[in-house]
Amino acid sequence: MDFSFLTVLHVFVLLAVSLRIFSRRSSHGTALAWLLLIVLIPAVGVLVYLLIGERRLGKTWMQRAIALQPQVLSWARRIPAEHVVPPGTLTTGAESISRLATGSVGLPLMGGHRLQLLADSEASMRALIVDIDAARTSVHLEFYIWSAGGFVDDLIAALVRAAQRGIPCSALMDSLGSRPFFRSEAFARLRNAGVSIVEVLPVNPLRALFVRLDLRDHRKIAVIDRRIAYTGSMNIADPHFFKQDAGVGEWVDAMVRIEGPAAWVLEAVSLSLTALQTGANFAPPPPPRLATTGDSHVQIFPSGPQATTRHIEQLLLAAIYAAKREIVLTTPYFVPGETLLTALRSAALRGVRVILIVPEKVDSVLVRYASNAYNDDLLAVGITILHFHGGLLHTKSMVVDEEITIFGTVNLDLRSFELNFEVSLIAYDAAFSAATRALQRQYESRSQPLQLVHWRARPKWRRWLENAVQVMSPLL
Structure with missing residues (x-):
């Protein structure tokens, strides 16, 4: 009797939380990650969803x-x-x-x-x-x-x-x-x-x-x-x-x-x-x-969780698709959504040189594994990934064709796109872009390039772990 009651309660809670997830429009990856967590670890998954599953500012x-x-x-x-x-x-x-920037935030x-x-x-x-x-x-x-x-x-x-x-x-x-x-x-x-x-x-x-x-x-x-x-x-x-x-x-x-x-x-x-x-x-x-x-x-470009649209992600996508020669990015945390990943790969495939500089070590083990899961997709289309060895590279910058720079507080992850109050400076200035690009070259000189052949030689258990964590990356 007790077992039957607990089973019914379990199913009821799973259905209730699942309906709650479906009632709120979210990205496919985020909804899937929450459903997977709730099914695999019901009690923990439901509790965590109630605490951080929705963008509740109050x-x-x-x-x-x-x-x-x-x-x-x-x-x-x-x-x-x-x-x-x-x-x-x-x-x-x-x-x-x-x-796009003016249309998104009015400035x-x-x-x-x-x-x-x-x-x-x-x-x-x-x-x-x-x-x-x-x-x-x-x-x-x-x-x-x-x-x-x-x-x-x-x-x-x-x-x-x-x-x-x-x-x-x-x-x-x-x-x-x-x-x-x-x-x-x-x-x-x-x-x-x-x-x-x-x-x-x-x-x-x-x-x-x-x-x-x-x-x-x-x-x-x-x-x-x-x-x-x-x-x-x-x-x-x-x-x-x-x-x-x-x-x-x-x-x-x-x-x-x-x-x-x-x-x-x-x-x-x-x-x-x-x-x-x-x-x-x-x-x-x-x-x-x-x-x-x-x-x-x-232009000043603020963003935050009170908005229903990922304005900053839209801005970054526009900059990537506008690039003709080169895109160089620095970020401490690289856990992009599929749209940003597709944009970077598309840029490389149309002949744009794309360089991503990230720290060799970050202060989150889960973020490191989730980030690593994207390396194969990036390296396979010719994107250069550099691991910075001089500490935790925390600078957030994007330089496009040495003409446009997006510089500020935004990491290339869903937390910055959806959950945090952030601010970016968009500089349409060749001199400032050149100065930022020179700084990025300094970072490059203290970095080690990741080679596709060596990356694919990593143990299978690491690949499985990275992919498993990446599936849950919308929750990080």
Whole structure:
């Protein structure tokens, strides 16, 4: 009797959760992965699905997001015309990317920028500290990870100095990524100095019943005086101190320093997340009057789990299909969907040189196996895969034909496409693309190419394990 009851209960739960999966439109791979997990490990699979199976930001967040979207689009339409550049001034391929970007998130192509590539964390942090010390009106930061120690202590001191001389300073910190920092002396110093701090997407057991806890704020944004901004892959963490016991070496990052109107656009993007978290009004200050500092054309491209479409994946696909000669990508985590994989293979088959640079070691065993499952498909069509040996290569960059660069916080995986708040800079600038390509060549010089014949000689058990993990990759 007990067995029959448990069997009926088991079937009922499987059917209920399966119907729930079918009731929500998701990618074929994601739905299949969840069904497989629930069938193979029913109790664990159902529990995990209830916790992280759906992009649940919570009722309050979604209500705010629905109300906020038209406000952000209205704000974007009011960007002064003198900063907006017609996409028709770009090359045909770049124009298609720019139009897609504007159609997806509403932010236009803008001119009048000076871009400076900062090739490592030390240079990035030192430049940021100098700008904070020179701030006259405001300092606004949004970073996924804050971790005290090393040059981060110098940054904290600079923020305290700015606050003490009356500069409004604010910071967004992801609740999970910065969790140890909230208990640190450095956090207390910022609070005591009057820095306004917003904890984004708070993590606690009660919220797990209503909100998916692995939806995170993965952005890295700094804005000083609304005229200078930074974005890229670097967290507020000194690689000499951060995750030294992970066995992957030091994290290798790069940032871009932006002078021009895109700075206050990045600030508005960050303030929109502040509004989502706090319920405050979305009311960015009027655009400041800035002297033209350069001639670079850029677009800011935010993305996040509140959207029903993978806007950032669409952007990357457009860039890949626009390529004529070369595509070079760097990413710490490469677990693409089938559409991105097909686009890269198609590019190689039509004669575009495609180079993928990834770290030899990453801080997730499952991600490493899932990523390896794609190697054969990529190598077989002539795509070059380089394993970086100088630490955990964390820079996220794509350079197309040395003319267009997509640079920011997005990893080439479904987590960045679907689950995280991310931000990218699209630079339609040959000089910045050349600088980024030069940095990528430095990474290449510290990398080892993966050979197809050697790769296919790996043990069969590894191939089976990689393919098995890859099937579950939508859940990673």
